[in-house]
Amino acid sequence: MTEDExxxxxxxxxxxxxxxxxxxxxxxxxxxxxxxxRSGRRRxxxxxxxxxxxxxxxxxxxxxxxxPGGNRGTPTVVLGDPRGFSPAPLSTATxxxxxxxRAELDLILGSRLxxxxxxxxxxxxxxxxxxxxxxxxxxxxLMTSATPAGRTLWWLPPNGTPPQVLLAGADAVAxxxxxxxxxxxxxxxxxxxxxxxxxxxxxxxxxAPAGAEPVGFAGDAVxxxxxxxxxxxxxxxxxxARPGPTAPNVLAVYGELPxxxxxxxxxxxxxxxxxxxxLDPARGLTPVRTGCGPELAVDGLGAISWDQRWLLxxxxxxxxxxxxxxxxxxxxxxxxxxxxxxxxxAWTAAGVAMHVDATGGLVRVRPDRVLDGERPTxxxxxxxxxxxxxVVVADAGA
Numbered sequence: 001m002t003e004d005e006x007x008x009x010x011x012x013x014x015x016x017x018x019x020x021x022x023x024x025x026x027x028x029x030x031x032x033x034x035x036x037x038r039s040g041r042r043r044x045x046x047x048x049x050x051x052x053x054x055x056x057x058x059x060x061x062x063x064x065x066x067x068p069g070g071n072r073g074t075p076t077v078v079l080g081d082p083r084g085f086s087p088a089p090l091s092t093a094t095x096x097x098x099x100x101x102r103a104e105l106d107l108i109l110g111s112r113l114x115x116x117x118x119x120x121x122x123x124x125x126x127x128x129x130x131x132x133x134x135x136x137x138x139x140x141x142l143m144t145s146a147t148p149a150g151r152t153l154w155w156l157p158p159n160g161t162p163p164q165v166l167l168a169g170a171d172a173v174a175x176x177x178x179x180x181x182x183x184x185x186x187x188x189x190x191x192x193x194x195x196x197x198x199x200x201x202x203x204x205x206x207x208a209p210a211g212a213e214p215v216g217f218a219g220d221a222v223x224x225x226x227x228x229x230x231x232x233x234x235x236x237x238x239x240x241a242r243p244g245p246t247a248p249n250v251l252a253v254y255g256e257l258p259x260x261x262x263x264x265x266x267x268x269x270x271x272x273x274x275x276x277x278x279l280d281p282a283r284g285l286t287p288v289r290t291g292c293g294p295e296l297a298v299d300g301l302g303a304i305s306w307d308q309r310w311l312l313x314x315x316x317x318x319x320x321x322x323x324x325x326x327x328x329x330x331x332x333x334x335x336x337x338x339x340x341x342x343x344x345x346a347w348t349a350a351g352v353a354m355h356v357d358a359t360g361g362l363v364r365v366r367p368d369r370v371l372d373g374e375r376p377t378x379x380x381x382x383x384x385x386x387x388x389x390x391v392v393v394a395d396a397g398a
Contacts, residue, residue: 103362103381104348106141106393108132110385113141113156113393124162126154131344133394135179140198141393142166142182144173153182155198166200172213174222177255179396181237183214183222190214192222192237204237212243215300218256218281229298232264234281247285252300257308263325265298265313266290274298276311276323276332293332294321303345305353310367312353314340320355320363322370337365338376346394354392360384362392 106115108129113121123129123143130151132143141156143163153167153175167173170184175195182200183192185208192214193203211227221234224243231248235241251274253264261278268275268290275292279285295316302313304325311323320341321334339357347353353365361378370376381390 103354103392104350104352104364105346105354105395106132106134107362107381108143108391108393109381109383110388112383114383121156121160123154123156126163127152129391131175131394132391133175133179133346134396135195136396139179142175142179142195144175151184153184157198164198166195166198172215174214174216176217177394177396181217181220183217185213190222190224190235190243192235204239204241206235206242209233209243209246216253216255218262219260221281223253223262223281225300232285234285245284247279249287250279250285251298252302253279254300254302254311254313255304255308257304261288263304263311265296265300268292276325276328278328289328291328291330291332294334296321296334297340301341301343301345303347303353305347305351305367306349307351310347310351310353312337312341312345312347312355312365320365320376322353322365322367335370336375337370338363339378343389344392344394346392348395356390356392360389362390 104116106113108114108123111123111126113123126143127145127147129143129145132141134141138158140158143154143156145152145154150169150171151167151173152165153170153173154163155166156163166182167184170186173182173184175182180195181192182195183190185191188208189205190208190212191203191205193200195201209224209226212224212233214222215225216223218234220237222237224233224235226232226246229251231246232250232253233243233246235243249267251265251267253262255263257263257278260281262281262285264277264279264285265274266277266279266287267273268277268287269292273292274296275290276296277287277290280288297314297316297318299314302311304311309324309326311325312320313323315321315334318340320337320339322337323332323334327333339361341355342358343356345353345355351367355363355365357363357378359378360381362381363376363378365376366374384390
């Protein structure tokens with residue numbers, strides 16, 4: 001029934017009930033209809049108001065939920081009569097408590113390997129580890145340990161299986177920085193081989209000069225340290241090759257540059273002080289650039305960064321020094337860099353040098369901060385047993 005039909009029926013009904021012949025001063029039907037219309041309008045307006053409140057509250061809630069950088073607590077949206085409602089502030093999400101601080105590189109703590117990602121693995125039967133490094137392409141780890149029978153080279157596969165022996169009873173072992181070559185001395189001979197998939201391949205050997213030991217690589221050439229301070233020589237791995245002549249003025253070597261030159265120390269000037277030099281292995285480690293300046297230790301402890309800019313080594317005062325190789329010229333400017341190095345130095349791909357000091361603490365050397373005057377200090381490493389010295393694992397994939 002339409003509104004007009006309803007109005008007409010109501011008028012007829014009310015008119016039939018009225019006895020007076022005079023027309024009514026006020027039309028009861030019209031009054032009733034007006035009241036009904038006003039009541040309907042009030043109900044409609046009230047409904048629209050409530051709907052508007054709900055819409056505003058929901059919209060505000062959606063804005064809070066989607067606001068970038070805002071509080072990440074779950075907002076509360078109230079639909080209904082808000083009288084007496086005092087909204088509580090949204091809860092602020094608390095940052096998770098930081099876990100144990102991990103080194104940027106893997107560490108060997110006693111008989112346990114702890115990776116920079118937090119994984120741990122027991123090194124069963126390996127014994128005290130002297131040096132360790134990751135292999136490229138997730139190929140596992142190489143570790144050298146000392147035993148009464150000599151040095152043992154271990155390969156730790158990446159699949160969690162126990163370490164495997166690659167060499168045992170060697171007098172000395174050297175591994176290339178890229179983890180792809182190994183050289184060792186066994187009795188009267190020097191040996192060298194490639195390393196692929198945890199196996200030594202294409203081995204070569206040559207008679208070893210008395211007391212000589214392999215200490216590293218320059219390309220495919222093995223760097224050999226003569227006994228005492230008698231200098232260094234190179235040995236090409238080609239079949240039948242013999243070690244080249246000894247360079248008696250070379251005191252230490254620290255690493256290889258991309259162009260094949262080697263960073264080392266040589267005696268120069270008077271009275272033959274140690275100076276930083278770039279050496280040419282193709283010409284018997286002849287110095288091609290030499291820079292002198294600070295008093296330097298000749299212990300050979302140190303390493304160059306992966307970008308070949310920085311050399312961290314010890315000064316004669318038993319404290320570490322940082323040298324910028326890009327400014328190497330007639331003089332060398334060295335910056336104090338914290339406690340002395342007592343074992344190997346490992347650089348991260350981000351350019352941070354890490355080593356362990358005499359107290360067994362972990363030292364981080366950040367070149368930019370050293371240039372700003374910071375003096376690195378050692379941090380205590382949790383989980384190290386008394387008498388154990390942590391070993392920083394070099395990263396061949398940096």
